[in-house]
Structure formats: C-alpha cells, structure tokens
Amino acid sequence: MTTTLLDNIGQLVTCDPSVGDGSPLGLLGDAAIVVAEGRVVWLGPVRSAPAADVHVDLGGRTVVPGFVDSHAHLVFAGDRAGEFAARMSGAAYTAGGIASTVRDTRAASDDELEAGAARLVREMLASGTTTVEIKSGYGLTVLDEARSLAVASRLTPETTYLGAHVVPAEYATDRDAYVRLVASDMLDACAPYARWVDVFCDRGAFDADEARTVIAAGTARGLLPRLHGNQLEAGPGVRLAVELGAASVDHCTHLVDADVDALAGSSTVATLLPGAEFSTRAAYPDARRLIDAGVTVAIATDCNPGSSYTSNLPFCLAVAVRDMRMTPAEALWAATAGGAAALLRDDIGVLRPGARADLAVIDAPSYVHLAYRPGVPLVCATWKDGVRA
Numbered sequence: 001m002t003t004t005l006l007d008n009i010g011q012l013v014t015c016d017p018s019v020g021d022g023s024p025l026g027l028l029g030d031a032a033i034v035v036a037e038g039r040v041v042w043l044g045p046v047r048s049a050p051a052a053d054v055h056v057d058l059g060g061r062t063v064v065p066g067f068v069d070s071h072a073h074l075v076f077a078g079d080r081a082g083e084f085a086a087r088m089s090g091a092a093y094t095a096g097g098i099a100s101t102v103r104d105t106r107a108a109s110d111d112e113l114e115a116g117a118a119r120l121v122r123e124m125l126a127s128g129t130t131t132v133e134i135k136s137g138y139g140l141t142v143l144d145e146a147r148s149l150a151v152a153s154r155l156t157p158e159t160t161y162l163g164a165h166v167v168p169a170e171y172a173t174d175r176d177a178y179v180r181l182v183a184s185d186m187l188d189a190c191a192p193y194a195r196w197v198d199v200f201c202d203r204g205a206f207d208a209d210e211a212r213t214v215i216a217a218g219t220a221r222g223l224l225p226r227l228h229g230n231q232l233e234a235g236p237g238v239r240l241a242v243e244l245g246a247a248s249v250d251h252c253t254h255l256v257d258a259d260v261d262a263l264a265g266s267s268t269v270a271t272l273l274p275g276a277e278f279s280t281r282a283a284y285p286d287a288r289r290l291i292d293a294g295v296t297v298a299i300a301t302d303c304n305p306g307s308s309y310t311s312n313l314p315f316c317l318a319v320a321v322r323d324m325r326m327t328p329a330e331a332l333w334a335a336t337a338g339g340a341a342a343l344l345r346d347d348i349g350v351l352r353p354g355a356r357a358d359l360a361v362i363d364a365p366s367y368v369h370l371a372y373r374p375g376v377p378l379v380c381a382t383w384k385d386g387v388r389a
C-alpha cells in the first residue's frame with residue numbers, strides 16, 4: 001500500500017464540522033492529508049503528520065473536497081449556440097428547445113456521444129469536480145435512452161434515467177402513450193444502467209400525475225427518485241418531490257411558502273442551478289430564503305447545451321454568492337457536501353478518514369477566493385481516488 005502525504009496546505013476545508021474551527025466547513029490551517037488506496041487515511045496539523053511513501057508540498061495553497069456536481073445532462077450531440085444568441089437578443093426560454101438536441105442526439109453514434117460526454121467530464125475534473133451525476137433525456141426512444149445511459153454509466157456511477165424530459169414530437173398528439181412508454185419498455189431498457197429516476201415536472205414538460213406515474217414505475221424497479229421542479233413557474237414539483245421522498249428537487253426557482261415549508265420539514269435537498277438562470281437571463285432562486293428556513297441546499301451546474309452550457313462549478317458557486325444571497329462558505333458547502341447529500345453519498349463532498357480521496361487544490365490563500373475571483377481558473381490540481389487527475 002503506497003501512502004501519499006499532501007502537506008503544507010495553508011487552508012484545508014474538510015466539510016466535517018467535528019474538526020478544525022467547528023464551522024460547517026471544518027476549517028484547518030497549516031494542514032496535511034495522507035491518502036492511500038483511494039481514500040483519506042489521515043488529516044490534521046502538518047506538525048503531527050505521519051511519514052508517507054510519497055510527499056507532495058502544496059505550497060500553502062487551499063484544499064477543498066472535490067466538487068460534487070449533482071445535476072448535469074452530458075450525453076447529447078450538437079449545440080444550441082444559435083438559440084442562446086437569439087435568447088440574448090430577447091427571445092424567451094421554453095422547454096421546447098430540447099427537441100433540436102434530441103434530433104442531433106438520435107443521429108449521433110455511441111462513440112460520438114461518449115466522446116462528447118467524456119470531454120465535458122474532463123472539463124469538470126480540470127475545474128475541481130470529482131463526481132458528476134449524468135442524466136439521459138435527449139434520446140426519448142427506448143433505444144436512444146438506453147444507449148445514452150450506457151454511455152453515462154461508463155463515465156459515472158451516478159446515472160439518471162430522464163426519459164420524462166419532454167414529450168418528443170412524435171407523441172405530441174398522444175402524450176399518455178409516451179408516459180406509458182417511459183414507465184414500461186423504456187424503463188426496462190434503461191434501469192440496468194441507472195441509479196436514479198427523474199422527471200422534468202414543469203410547464204411545457206410533465207404534470208404532477210404524469211411525474212407520479214413515472215417515478216412510481218422507476219422506484220418499483222429499484223431506482224431512486226429525484227425531480228426537476230419549479231424552474232419555469234411555481235408548480236407542483238417541489239411538494240411532489242417531498243411527498244415521494246426524493247433525494248433532491250432541482251431548480252426551485254419559483255417557490256411559494258408551502259414549498260419552502262415542505263422542504264424544511266423533509267430530507268429532500270433543494271438543488272439550485274444558477275447556471276440556468278445566468279444563461280437564460282432569468283430571476284435566480286432565493287437561496288437565502290431556503291437556508292434560513294433550514295433547507296439543505298446544493299449547487300450544481302445543470303450542464304446542458306440549451307439552458308446552461310457551463311461545466312464549471314466554481315463559476316456557479318460565484319454566481320450563487322453574488323446573486324442568490326449565499327455566503328462564500330454556504331456556497332462551497334452546497335457545491336461539495338450539499339451535492340453529496342443530493343446524491344445520498346457520505347463518502348464524497350467531505351474530507352475525513354475513510355472518505356474518498358477526492359479533492360481540489362485552489363491556488364489561493366483561502367476558499368473565499370472561489371467566489372471573490374469569479375471566472376479565474378484557481379483550481380490548479382484535482383485529485384480523484386487518491387490520484388492526481
């Protein structure tokens with residue numbers, strides 16, 4: 001067993017409140033970490049660090065848990081730069097633009113889909129993201145959803161079946177038949193590659209009854225529920241997610257008090273996706289309202305070619321601080337431990353003995369610089385499973 005000592009860490013963010021300053025970020029100064037066999041085996045002050053086989057001097061930089069991007073749509077072909085330009089010229093965003101990506105995705109080979117998704121995963125690693133959830137949802141046929149998930153499953157264990165992304169054009173006059181397909185044959189083909197089942201429950205996508213049907217079929221097949229809800233308008237998504245015991249409900253942009261109350265009384269994480277509001281020039285979700293109510297909040301990229309084509313979680317973190325009234329500490333927690341909670345994981349998003357040795361090295365004296373210096377590529381190294389990526 002080779003042990004590696006990472007030392008001379010100026011500031012170590014553990015997200016373990018039982019160590020360091022006792023805050024939710026569990027901050028330690030002048031720290032070191034020892035990793036072996038993909039796991040953290042020790043962390044603490046440099047002066048008491050044990051000997052190790054390999055020694056890496058981090059030069060006083062900051063170390064944070066690897067970012068956990070708990071919401072991304074990476075399996076697709078083509079892009080929608082023209083739609084983005086039109087939107088920035090005043091056109092409105094609707095869920096309907098997904099149809100053009102569906103056409104391109106169906107026409108692409110498996111190799112093309114995998115190459116595109118792998119490129120985005122590499123971008124994510126370069127910006128400090130060590131875990132990403134990847135959804136299907138641009139195939140919308142039995143074959144195309146199944147091969148999308150097969151591609152996703154080669155890149156991450158956090159795969160999500162999103163056959164219920166939108167109703168494809170060929171089912172426009174018989175949406176009930178499409179919901180039945182998503183809940184039966186398409187599910188059967190996709191379930192072997194998926195951990196999660198998701199529905200886009202919003203205006204222009206699926207209503208509460210349709211979402212309930214799909215989620216019930218997915219959970220009967222052993223998949224775990226999560227939902228897209230309340231992105232485009234205040235609707236039933238959030239309360240449905242809580243009712244169904246979803247690990248996370250994602251977007252949460254338009255909330256009424258009953259939504260906030262339901263989340264606060266549940267273990268469902270509110271995953272906020274500021275890249276979507278940024279890229280659609282829409283009003284941001286109110287993270288402050290959720291946090292003050294006691295809701296667990298995560299931040300993810302929603303990386304997709306239509307409404308949020310960024311793979312950069314530090315950028316989203318900076319937007320969350322600037323425009324969603326989060327503190328830098330809350331936003332970092334939401335992009336690490338919060339994302340882990342949204343994926344029901346306790347081995348990532350945190351640095352403590354036994355956790356995965358997934359971490360990002362920030363070329364700055366404190367984590368605050370992640371929000372304070374938006375757009376600057378401060379992540380100078382990413383370690384995944386104890387190996388520098």
Ligand SMILES: [Zn+2]
Nearest residue numbers: 071073228302
């Ligand atoms: Zn999404």
